[in-house]
Amino acid sequence: MDKDDRIYVAGHRGLVGSALVRRLEQSGHKNLILRTSAELDLRDQVATCAFFESIRPEYVLIAAAKVGGIQANNIYPADFIYDNLIIETNIIHESWRVGVKKLLFLGSSCIYPRLAAQPIRESALLTGELEPTNEPYAIAKIAGIKLCQSYNRQYGTNFISVMPTNLYGRGDNFDLENSHVLPAMIRKFHDAKTSRAPFVMLWGTGSPRREFLYVDDMADACVFLMTRHDGSQIVNIGTGTDITIRELAETVGRVVGYEGDVVWDSSKLDGMPQKLLDVSLLHGMGWRHSVELEDGIRKTYAAFLG
Numbered sequence: 001m002d003k004d005d006r007i008y009v010a011g012h013r014g015l016v017g018s019a020l021v022r023r024l025e026q027s028g029h030k031n032l033i034l035r036t037s038a039e040l041d042l043r044d045q046v047a048t049c050a051f052f053e054s055i056r057p058e059y060v061l062i063a064a065a066k067v068g069g070i071q072a073n074n075i076y077p078a079d080f081i082y083d084n085l086i087i088e089t090n091i092i093h094e095s096w097r098v099g100v101k102k103l104l105f106l107g108s109s110c111i112y113p114r115l116a117a118q119p120i121r122e123s124a125l126l127t128g129e130l131e132p133t134n135e136p137y138a139i140a141k142i143a144g145i146k147l148c149q150s151y152n153r154q155y156g157t158n159f160i161s162v163m164p165t166n167l168y169g170r171g172d173n174f175d176l177e178n179s180h181v182l183p184a185m186i187r188k189f190h191d192a193k194t195s196r197a198p199f200v201m202l203w204g205t206g207s208p209r210r211e212f213l214y215v216d217d218m219a220d221a222c223v224f225l226m227t228r229h230d231g232s233q234i235v236n237i238g239t240g241t242d243i244t245i246r247e248l249a250e251t252v253g254r255v256v257g258y259e260g261d262v263v264w265d266s267s268k269l270d271g272m273p274q275k276l277l278d279v280s281l282l283h284g285m286g287w288r289h290s291v292e293l294e295d296g297i298r299k300t301y302a303a304f305l306g
């Protein structure tokens with residue numbers, strides 16, 4: 001990607017999209033094309049078609065999606081499958097139609113089977129049953145990968161797909177209604193600290209193992225792959241290490257400075273027992289993360305405090 005190429009970052013106000021914009025601006029890309037969902041609803045096929053015809057981007061990064069935690073996925077499964085299917089279909093099809101040189105599609109680690117061997121290799125895709133709590137979302141993401149691969153095969157496009165692990169960082173959603181586990185913990189520990197609550201109630205048993213990647217590292221990996229990777233092989237993006245949710249709670253509590261107790265509400269769903277990506281493909285290409293978890297949580301808490 002040259003410095004003056006037209007690069008469309010779809011979803012530029014989100015956690016990932018805003019990090020992509022920061023990373024691209026940092027390396028001197030000045031011709032970024034950005035639209036909010038109010039300016040361009042990517043579910044609208046006619047509007048998306050008109051946008052691509054008039055702007056004709058050369059590169060496209062898809063960070064626009066309907067995203068949420070276990071609770072939101074459980075309550076709004078129709079929205080999660082419909083919005084994600086239609087957003088990615090509209091963007092990928094229009095990108096092919098106007099001759100986009102390269103496109104990056106963001107999948108998610110939830111595309112892999114619930115009981116996939118850990119750490120999860122890219123080859124585990126479609127080898128078993130998905131986690132039921134976010135199956136509609138995962139099916140939409142798998143369709144996005146297959147769209148990219150099918151356009152590559154039939155039309156010779158260069159649409160790449162990446163599978164990030166759980167992300168967190170500046171720009172995260174701290175709203176308890178639909179946030180992911182790490183920002184939800186920051187919010188809960190912070191609120192408990194300021195209200196001097198004797199304990200914090202967290203969901204599940206604390207035993208599942210999860211991997212977390214700081215979002216600026218994720219954006220760096222995406223830009224790296226836009227220059228170093230071509231074609232249909234999907235690529236995992238993560239740190240290659242995981243911790244239990246209980247250990248995560250200890251780390252967040254330490255960073256926030258909360259000294260009360262943690263109570264686990266085991267009536268709430270745990271989700272997959274472990275989710276750790278095998279990142280040997282990415283490491284083999286020469287990319288590694290640079291922000292360690294506690295440091296990343298400090299940065300995220302600082303951003304939360306504003």
Ligand SMILES: NC(=O)c1ccc[n+]([C@@H]2O[C@H](COP(=O)([O-])OP(=O)(O)OC[C@H]3O[C@@H](n4cnc5c(N)ncnc54)[C@H](OP(=O)(O)O)[C@@H]3O)[C@@H](O)[C@H]2O)c1
Nearest residue numbers: 011013014015016036037041042064065067106108166167
């Ligand atoms: N967060 C994670 O832990 C994580 C992990 C793995 C993969 N991912 C993937 O990364 C991508 C981005 O996730 P995120 O966490 O950055 O999500 P996010 O913070 O919720 O941001 C999503 C963005 O999508 C845009 N959007 C949603 N519906 C739209 C529509 N109908 N038309 C146009 N734009 C629309 C929103 O734009 P407006 O702000 O303008 O409304 C928003 O900025 C997703 O594909 C997700 O699967 C995320």
